[in-house]
Amino acid sequence: MAYLINLAFTKVPGTWRWMLGIAGVPALLQLVLMFTLPESPRWLYRQGRKEETLVILRKIYPANEVDQEMESLRKSIDDEILLEGSIGEQGMLGKLKKAFGSRVVRRGLMAGVIVQVAQQFVGINTVMYYSPTIVQLAGFASNDTAMALSLITSGLNAIGSVVSMFFVDRTGRRRLMLLSLVGIVVWLAVLGGTFLGAANNAPPVSDLEMRPFANQTCPEYKPSVHWSCMDCLKAESTCGFCAHQGDTLRPGACLALSNSTKGMCHADHREFYSEGCPNKFGWLALLALGAYIISYSPGMGTVPWIVNSEIYPLRFRGVCGGIAAVANWVSNLIVTQTFLTLTKALGTAATFFLFCGVSFLALIVVFFTVPETKGLQFEEVEKMLDSKDYKPWKRYRPEVPLKARDIGLSML
Template sequence: MVEGGISKADKTEFTECWRTSWKTPYIMRLALSAGIGGLLFGYDTGVISGALLYIREDFKAVDKKTWLQETIVSMAVAGAIIGAAFGGWINDRFGRKISILVADFLFFVGATVMAVSPAPWMLIIGRILVGLGVGMASMTAPLYISEASPHRIRGALVSTNGLLITGGQFLSYLINLAFTQVHGTWRWMLGVAGIPALVQFVLMMSLPESPRWLYRKGKIDEARSILGKIYPDEEVEDEMQALNKSIEEEKAEEGSIGEGGMIEKLRKAWSNDVVRRGLYAGIAVQVAQQFVGINTVMYYSPTIIQFAGIASNQTALALSLVTSGLNAIGSIVSMCFVDRYGRRRLMIISMFGIICCLVVLAGVFYQASTTAPGISKIESAHFGANSTCSAYVQAPDASSWNCMTCLQKATDCAYCSNGDNRVSSTFTLERLIHYTTKYGIIL
């Protein structure tokens, strides 16, 4: 709970946000410095998709074992789960500022470990460290912003964190594309991820702790001093009273839950109708958000594009900018209309669109996978001379090939061709799905 609550981020509030921030730049400094945590989360989501293309080239074990690719990608998510869980405890015990600093340290160390990794196992360790930092920062950043910003523009400032997440994803694809011609490719892509963490660490060292946390810990004078930098002098005492009222109400709610261990507190909290309904809504929304499949698309976007017949890493990364760009635009659209049309209506519309797209994709992939012919020299000979990649037919080690090998050897053949029609779109899609299924890129 935040004193005064988080007001709606409508058009008037965004105007007021701009006006207030112009008069008091310190407010925007607080919000943007903490918001880098969202940027870190978005950057991590997008950067591995491009780096994975080159990691597979350097480490043959990763190229041949899809479970190793999946482990490298997913360990950041596993680390984020743990980081978010422990982040809550660190927030309450040591403060929001300390939590962000620890997250930055973990992220910087993780990015460095990945950049110098001599083997896949070290990459996995680096991904876990990065995940721990991302988990802590992603849940602490909006909390710090909400507690260190004026109540009248709080909604607008907190919403910038979501924009920075999608902006970080778009930035990661740009960074990936910039390093495609540089020696070390993926090492630079992953290593550069430590720069935002370092920048945030330096910025946060000069910023104060959350005034709400300080007030709750009995450091009233420090809280008043910080509020004096955020609010006009004539409003400071009113905000102190609102802060006191909010914390007293929070303590009263905690008292209604009672003492005891964690299990006992959870049981009593669950018996509270308000808490239970809020928990239902919160869990349902978060689960739905993660299960729509956007993270899979963001993690494997360049790989998916390559399986559509684009062999070039650079081209695949460039085309992936469309996905991340639309994702960022979507967040801007939601910020503009969420308070005009409501959260529920926009969520229903977006979920309907997502379901339709997923059903179409599932139908196309299923149909193609059930009709795609087998890939071997025998099947190739059966379909006639040069009915598939000529380099594949003549290769002595064709059994070890994968889809990218064929594309890189003879890009003019696509997946299936013959003398009359060098590129058969039907077979191209079928080959795409066959290889996608066979090598487990999309599961």
């Protein structure tokens, strides 16, 4: 929906200001609706407000299940308080010291932080935040076209998140992430190769095409030097490529980038390129971009959050979940703040190859450090992480309770 709203505002005066400001509407709506949100029954019970807890539980559960849910809540909170008491020190530093002193927490936190960092370092938010720019780098000059085509990435991301709901409990968390990373590596390599091919086949700059724009040429351009569209866009004084009239793959003109030169180029029924060059690989880049999103969303897009909700002991879940979330958003900041700089310094193809290499490294690290938590209770996860022969790449088999074994033997 955000992409659709942005597309609607591309022709409105003050474009980006409206795009940014309109986000205040759902925020205001959420603020109003939050006043109708009841407190968590668990929080109320811990505050000793048991009557209020019962009122909320009666709104959620059938009348014949309320007493059972209340008893389950009581037992769960009593156990939680007992576990919290075992930590001893209640300050944040004390909790952190106690947490890092536990082998279970260290192993769980390593896995939790790794999947959160990997989620960002495969480059997903460069695609989500800069997809219109990437579309333009693929050779689509129009802002409207770039915004419209970027809807594909956001739509596929939304669909992929729904798809993960049907597979995460069948396939398993670990396997789904590994399959996701394999797809990410493949399609980032294809993207890098596509942009490399586009750069090597960029249309040349022609003296003949420059003549109609004699006073608007790029300052660095010299008729004696062979330039392509890519050389034009890399010029220090910021220049753009005015494509050939009728066939964008034929030689064009390199002009100083300004609104007047854009206007002159468009007036002559030509396309003006300022981010990427016209090429015949544009649709392959879009295909690879879509396949990358399809690979990412059901696995690395959703599973790291699920793993982080299952892998920590109850008494340390809050502090460990917070550390993992901080790691995620710091990684997000690093990736998104460096993407455009990397494309300028290394080129678009090299930037995607770099992300491909990082994703391959993430695949190896996730394989050797992240265990499978599918179907395991919290206590079983804790036993798995505390095991002396703990190997994340091997499926943990919890011990079968004695009664269950006896029943199985009697049936045999």
